[in-house]
Amino acid sequence: MALQTSADSPVPVRTVLQLVGGWIGRLGRVWVEGQITELNRRGGTVYLTLRDPAANMSVRVVGARGVFDNPAVVDGARVVVHAKPDFYINRGSFSLTAVEVRAVGIGELLARLEQLKRTLAAEGLFRPERKRPLPFLPGTVGLICGRDSAAERDVLENARRRWPAVSFKVEPVAVQGSYAVGEVVEALRRLDADPEVEVIVVTRGGGSLEDLLPFSDETMVRAVAAARTPVVSAIGHEQDSPLLDLVADHRASTPTDAAKRVVPDVREQVALIGQLRDRGRRAVTGRIERERTWLSSVRSRPALADPVREVERKHEQVLTARDRARRALSAALDRAGDQLVHTGARLTALSPAATLERGYAIVQRPDGAVVRSAEELETGDELVVRLPDGKRNVTVEK
Known part of the structure; x- marks a missing residue:
């Protein structure tokens, strides 16, 4: 039941803490999954922070050394802890008391990734038609990479070697560990909101499956799918394939390949421009030559070569037609006259x-x-x- 309090009838701190402790105590033992950070062994007790890989949340875990006596329990490891929630009333602090710890195996991780992959594919996040084309020559490239990493140097050096005028906005983040997902997602949102950034590259060097797990996290994958700016994934090497590669607009096999995909080579473009210019010149020259040949053939026709001659020819045709008409008329008149004479003679002969x-x-x-x-x-x-x-x-x- 809710605690009834007011400004006139408050309750002391101990009452509130006792009630909170009672509520937490009724929760019972729970299984919790997370990533180990700040692992510290002191005497017979182990202290660590269990962090949520997809959110900026963590909880303190305390347990006996024997509970954590497992080679897999190291900083950055993914574990499942069977623990009892405890609330220390004197300090007002919450923690988990571990009674059993299990490392999340590679097989289980792969099974989870495969299930997540099927779920995201069913939602259409991997469809080719939603992939956006990269700009031909981006004014500013957003780069998300590890701090002072080789991947950052590879992208910057190769891009500037190809196109010296290219501009970068670099967001250094953690690329592995419990903070990687949150930092990468936040950097992605900042670059996506920047109107000057035309393409975003997310890159890091190769690593083990556990090292690359943040780039298969559902939160990061959905953040990339929701981004309005085209995203290039350059995670690891050719054999590495986190889920980020499937949802990104373009996948680069290495950071160097990402630089080649994002920025065109100035020498290749200059050569291409030269080739196109030569093709254009040949096309225009050929067209002019064809038109010139056609014009010459038209000018060589009698009607245009000697226009007066055509008029004279038509004049001769008119005179010829006139003479033929006159001869035809004279012949017709002569025949009619002869016929008239013959008819008159016959008429005279037959007349009384x-x-x-x-x-x-x-x-x-x-x-x-x-x-x-x-x-x-x-x-x-x-x-x-x-x-x-x-x-x-x-x-x-x-």
Whole structure:
């Protein structure tokens, strides 16, 4: 039950500490996992700090020397402690009294890493499509590395040898041990928040599995996955493969390889520019030569080489067509004239006027009907006689 207190009715310190001690005492023995730091053996008692590898938290552990009589119990070792929580009322301090200590074996660590790897892969943190490309020429490179480490020198020297103008923001951190995860994650967040930093390199030299465990920690892996700045992992050597390599945007086999991936080689770029310039010059020269050849061929065509000649040729064609039209028209008129003469001759030959010219006459009634037989006539009929030189009216007498 909650302790009822007020400014008018406070409780003494001993009461609070006794209640806290009672609550902690009811917790019973627990198994706790952590990393050993500040190991100290004094007489028959061993004192150490058990630190959480993924958080900035720790607890004091006390135990008999026989409990910790294990070669694996050294600074930096991962252990599982069976302990009883104790609260010392006189000092108001909390600690764990160890009754058994077990070192976390390599096989168990590998099994845990494999399980974590499957979990993170199922969440999609290792998918290739979430990987971001590196900038071609970063203005500032963030470097997370050990203090005065060989990895730092390798990255800086190789990068500046390739591109002397490159700028670095170095964050020295612990790269192994209980403080490594917290310091690396905090450095990553500072560099990721810096707008000048365009790419971040996390690097350290090789080491044993235990040394590289911080770079497979879930907290660090998730921090790298959440970073907005591209991250290059250069942990250990080619055979080393912590989980950080899988979640980072790019993996470098060594710190030297990281420098080569992040910074281009100025000599290679100058040579490439020269090659591209030569290719561009050849392409432009070839294009100009092709256009010049085309222009020459166009200019050599008759229409452009001698424009007046084309006009004259068309003029000759017009004159030729005109003469042909005139000859065709004259021939047509001549043929029509000859046909007209022939038709007139035929008409004259068939006309009654020609018959009249030969001494014949045409006898007609006043209405124009031709008299074809004498039997048609009667005495007193009025007739018209057509002669070659005119007409005469006659009357039948008998």
